[in-house]
Amino acid sequence: MKVDLNADLGESFGAYKCGMDEEVARYISSANIACGFHASDPSVMKRTVCMAKDNHVAIGAHPGYPDLQGFGRRNMAVSPDDLKNMVQYQIGALNAFCRAMNVPLKHVKPHGAMYNMAAKDEKLANAIAEAVMEVNPELILLGLSGSFLIATADRVGLKTASEVFADRAYQSDGSLVPRSMEGAVICDEEAVVRRSIRMVKEGAVTSIDGKDIPIKADSICLHGDGENAVLFAKMIREELVKASIEVTSIEYVVE
């Protein structure tokens, strides 16, 4: 039994600092590093790659829409071709810092609106999968468990990893309950831990309307902002280990 713990790191920008990257990096096994479109800049990226390397955290590219003001969270009607190109651009940019630091780039996880749109839209999913495949077929695509992104990347021939959200409620079709709905976020930390362990061990989770649904948990998404996020990262890692689940980076989970 193995699982990866991932978090988004390197979301500062110029004089703007955010996230508790150094603290969170101690407890995760994979970092999704912003690439300058929805957050970050070249100097933040360099620092974050160094920091991930120092903490023996696997490095992934975290491409987003070109919308710094909206933090990549606003849906944008980007064509599949343009999407493919902006994903390749961002992977390449991050990879330069990996080469400069002599550390491998391991995975790609789209950010925010790009992640959500590609989960449901096959053309966008295909654009992202092809983008990754063409740049480096060894990269693992990290996407929402049960999404079009995972299905499409599998079909294209990429290695994939299915991501679950420990503190989010699921609908019975396997999609996340939207944040705007009541009950979307699970605040009871013990419940979150229990759900996490069950998702990994049994491949199942209870949906918001009480049904048991199948779910694939290769990687659990953690948050990187705020002291509570750090405390929770520490706790869930400890609880997973206690439950005899090894926390290790994506490549060893999906091999």
Next chain:
Amino acid sequence: MKVDLNADLGESFGAYKCGMDEEVARYISSANIACGFHASDPSVMKRTVCMAKDNHVAIGAHPGYPDLQGFGRRNMAVSPDDLKNMVQYQIGALNAFCRAMNVPLKHVKPHGAMYNMAAKDEKLANAIAEAVMEVNPELILLGLSGSFLIATADRVGLKTASEVFADRAYQSDGSLVPRSMEGAVICDEEAVVRRSIRMVKEGAVTSIDGKDIPIKADSICLHGDGENAVLFAKMIREELVKASIEVTSIEYVVE
């Protein structure tokens, strides 16, 4: 006797088209492709890499300052560390399209204000040379003949190529006569051709005040905008060949 002919390609942006890239690509041996900071966007970069590949033109990265409105021509007080990071970012971004198209990235030529500032400032020159060295030590740095950029890159251990400007007057210290001064641009095309051939064959050029000065001409910079630029590119290529000078890409000139 060999020389490279280079031009800046891929400077369109979104709906904004500029340059006569397809015409110019027929006559040059190396293309400096903009990387999205001073010009271009991911989709323009992809198209330009494809076009260069189709024309058997060697591909180089053309990083610039993050100043789209100023087209990277305005001096900016960027620190050496930030400069190094923004050069690595841009090289990586372009390299992603080279990998996707299965064509090698061969050289790096800084753009506009970055090129001019690094020609005279050793710290900036060093930042650029280290940036290239760390990302890929096989890349050739293309810079102004006789500049700090060439000297520093040589010292760092990079392969370098010295660029000359066929239609620009030189001062007796080997620097370009600023465009604001009279006589900076040489309009007589025959004179430009004659100077080019002499620079390649004799390693010398006559300065604006009539002295013969040494100059290293590994690559001649051509312009890519306007019909005259295309006609001139065609003519200079033909005249070089007539003068028994082989036009070939940078790597074969500097080997």
Next chain:
Amino acid sequence: MKVDLNADLGESFGAYKCGMDEEVARYISSANIACGFHASDPSVMKRTVCMAKDNHVAIGAHPGYPDLQGFGRRNMAVSPDDLKNMVQYQIGALNAFCRAMNVPLKHVKPHGAMYNMAAKDEKLANAIAEAVMEVNPELILLGLSGSFLIATADRVGLKTASEVFADRAYQSDGSLVPRSMEGAVICDEEAVVRRSIRMVKEGAVTSIDGKDIPIKADSICLHGDGENAVLFAKMIREELVKASIEVTSIEYVVE
């Protein structure tokens, strides 16, 4: 019988030139001037305001989404509050140049995706109408004839002007036939002129499926790019005058 002829001007950006603004300005009565979000920059705005003033063309703000690469044509999920603020920002920016040049700002016409989304979404329409109302209740809102934007602005108490597209086919519900559908653009110039005159004189147009539908034509939208656009602008102005329709700026049409 009066009608306004409007065109989008001032869409250049930095070194990127586009549009035949000076030629088109001779034939239109109102200019929609880009405000730096989807196109333009402060120096282009200043020049365009001067040019419009010199040509006695009424000046309007042409706010767009913050998407220079997509030219403001990509739908973006901007919240009504953020939309309201970005419209006010852009109106204010253009108004500074009007004050500096001592020429009044007369109207506001949203651009591209913002125009299209606000035509169909009442919350977005309301955000734009309130934005204009708060900044200057004397400004006229120019929107698609029959759209939510016009209805909402009327309700908020703004003066409005209804825009028609002479060379575009209409569906029987009064909306434009999408460009992706066959027959969306009418290429026969005589037909375009005939339709224009009828829209102004009779307040009616024939839809793509052959029905006569009511339409309000306070202003006809012309294009500003390409020589054909200039020739057509000249022709339609002459034909309107021959048909005893006065071409005059929006404020005199809607008074």
Next chain:
Amino acid sequence: MKVDLNADLGESFGAYKCGMDEEVARYISSANIACGFHASDPSVMKRTVCMAKDNHVAIGAHPGYPDLQGFGRRNMAVSPDDLKNMVQYQIGALNAFCRAMNVPLKHVKPHGAMYNMAAKDEKLANAIAEAVMEVNPELILLGLSGSFLIATADRVGLKTASEVFADRAYQSDGSLVPRSMEGAVICDEEAVVRRSIRMVKEGAVTSIDGKDIPIKADSICLHGDGENAVLFAKMIREELVKASIEVTSIEYVVE
């Protein structure tokens, strides 16, 4: 005896929060509000104008260079014409929110590199002064005491206010000791208060090399970031009042 206390507010951007604006706003009499080029966005600007109005703080525009990543602190070789236009653009943008909130715009203070460059370069100073004059001749230009910016704005006919930095050492020519030099920042709060009171009452300050130099203190610049900044703002206001100096906004100081 009167003096204004000013601070830079509204420097957040999108999801990036910075500054303790609400706390600082209680102690200052004038706010310099960022305009979206070096910091801020339309929604932050709207909120900050509201907040300043609620706190009865006079509102000024704080235009900067278009360099969000560098926070407007990097020198840029912007031409005087482009500078003039970017200042007018930013004043207009902020003014839209003032009109929407029905509160007057009172002053303009350039930010960071623009402020420093215009202090020493007469052409840039003139561009800024003309920009303000043309947009609204009633606006007060706030600049470094003894700088070219103040001299030029005076000559152009603008009202000006001279700014002093309570916690910064001065050279004997009246310029600030660069931050890179030892002794540039004065950390002893009592000394800072003493210097402030003397600058206001006597129009003099002791330079870093021990000479008494004349200085005009219409407004004292305070910082807005960090708890210490807030505590210091509170203290200096109280100490000024104890010293029988009235703290009031710029227009009442320079009238």
